Amino acid sequence: MVWLILAFAGLMETVWAAALEKSERFTRLWPTLLFLVALAASMAGLGHSLRELPLGTAYAVWVGIGAVGTVVYGMLWLHEPVTTARVICLLMIVGGVVGLKVLTS
Structure with a gap:
């Protein structure tokens, strides 16, 4: 359950960034x-x-979800560039977040 709450918190980071x-x-x-x-x-x-959860793990996952969500929001709704390099970098962030979840659970 704590991971779902953390994922929701990361999504809310995307929402507050967009609202800002x-x-x-x-x-x-x-x-x-x-x-x-x-x-x-x-x-x-x-x-x-x-x-x-350990501070480092929780913070990295929270920031990772928020960062990826904010970039995807920018690409989909703000017409920011979608490039191969940006997508690869986002996938690396997602891989790191998944890795931290797997290694911590």
């Missing part, structure tokens, strides 16, 4: 509120995960 961009320096109400809620959920999930 859409808030236009906190001048738009709804994206700003979404940013705050997603940030709180992300931190709460990471904090809960630290009860059972």
